[in-house]
Amino acid sequence: MPTITYLTSGKSIEVGTEANLLRTSIRHGGEVPFKCGGGLCGTCRVKVVEGRENLSKVMRKEVDRIGREQIEEGYRLACQTFVNGDVTLVWGTDAESLPQPASSTRLANGRESAQPLSR
Numbered sequence: 001m002p003t004i005t006y007l008t009s010g011k012s013i014e015v016g017t018e019a020n021l022l023r024t025s026i027r028h029g030g031e032v033p034f035k036c037g038g039g040l041c042g043t044c045r046v047k048v049v050e051g052r053e054n055l056s057k058v059m060r061k062e063v064d065r066i067g068r069e070q071i072e073e074g075y076r077l078a079c080q081t082f083v084n085g086d087v088t089l090v091w092g093t094d095a096e097s098l099p100q101p102a103s104s105t106r107l108a109n110g111r112e113s114a115q116p117l118s119r
């Protein structure tokens with residue numbers, strides 16, 4: 001079973017496949033901040049430290065809200081993202097101070113994005 005590690009709050013939660021990052025956080029005290037729950041406000045933006053390859057495809061709402069550049073840097077909207085393997089994520093000031101993840105990102109158009117990550 002996949003494990004979601006919410007590094008900023010120090011919680012690790014074992015989940016079923018296709019668990020949503022935000023819903024799991026709400027149910028089990030992961031403490032990811034949120035407002036709308038629908039991909040509109042951007043409050044649930046998290047940075048994936050490990051396991052980007054274990055996440056659902058990037059949704060159009062995510063590109064519209066946080067932009068392709070941040071997505072390539074490892075950011076996702078927790079409310080729009082589902083897991084199919086282990087992932088580790090951070091948010092807030094913790095996200096700014098960590099190195100870039102090295103794995104690629106699956107975009108909604110089906111392409112892989114493995115470009116060098118820049119700041």
Ligand code: FES
Pocket residue numbers: 033034035036037038039040041042043044045077078079080
């Ligand atoms: S909670 Fe608003 S975009 Fe996720």
